[in-house]
Amino acid sequence: MPEDSADRQVARWARELDPYDPVKEAIVMRLAILGRHLAQTRRETLDSDGLRxxxxxxxxxxxxxxxxxxxxxxxxxxxxxxxxxxxxxxxxxxxxxxxxxxxxxxxxxxxxxxxxxxxxxxxxRGHLDSEGRGEDALLSVLDDDERHALAGLLRKLVVGVESGPGAA
Incomplete structure (x- = not known):
């Protein structure tokens, strides 16, 4: 598997911080990268569709x-x-x-x-179709089994957040 920007960042931090969990940091960093990517893609799609x-x-x-x-x-x-x-x-x-x-x-x-x-x-409908094409492009590197596995793991995280302390 090729190295990504999270791998490079985690490697730099691992040298600097002693009690550092590189797996946790890689997960959190990748979620942040994907969140920013999705937000930017949605903004661009809205702009191209003429909607705010x-x-x-x-x-x-x-x-x-x-x-x-x-x-x-x-x-x-x-x-x-x-x-x-x-x-x-x-x-x-x-x-x-x-x-x-x-x-x-x-x-x-x-x-x-x-x-x-x-x-x-x-x-x-037009906007949702455009947004769907961007989401399909993002997920195109995963096969169906990987998509289902990722969906299940993310659900587990969301359930933990939604049912944890302070959840509404």
Whole structure:
């Protein structure tokens, strides 16, 4: 197996620090490298698709609601972790682009519905397809057995984090 930047960094640190676990450091370093790579790839994909992260998140949350892909502004704000004022500022450009609509409830004019449009569905599908190609490229060096093994090991780590002290 060829050497990577984590191997070189771990070798340098091993010479400098006595109580140093090179395997642990290599794992943590590789997870960080992959996290940065995925984040950069996602940013580039969003840029090429003409979406900002917050806009993509809005479309994704509306899609996750299931048919008819609509929810109230307060629920959407809660899902994306924004105040209602910040949400309103984010919805404007998406509405102007035709990716979602805001409509008043027919039976209660105080209620507003935010709904994903067909153009919003298409933009989301296009972005997810682009993002999927980047993920496929990343994972292309692994065969199916390796992918399953890695998925299982990562699940074990995530379960440990999610069920450990302070987990919600």
């Amino acid at each position: 992260h917050g806009e993509f998140k809005m479309l994704l949350m509306l899609r996750r609601q299931g048919p008819p892909y609509t929810t109230s502004p307060s629920r959407l704000a809660e899902l994306v972790g924004l105040t209602r004022g910040a949400l309103s500022a984010r919805l404007g450009p998406l509405e102007q682009a035709g990716l979602l609509t805001r409509t008043t409830d027919a039976t209660d004019r105080r209620r507003v519905h935010v709904q994903l449009t067909e153009a919003g569905h298409a933009a989301l």
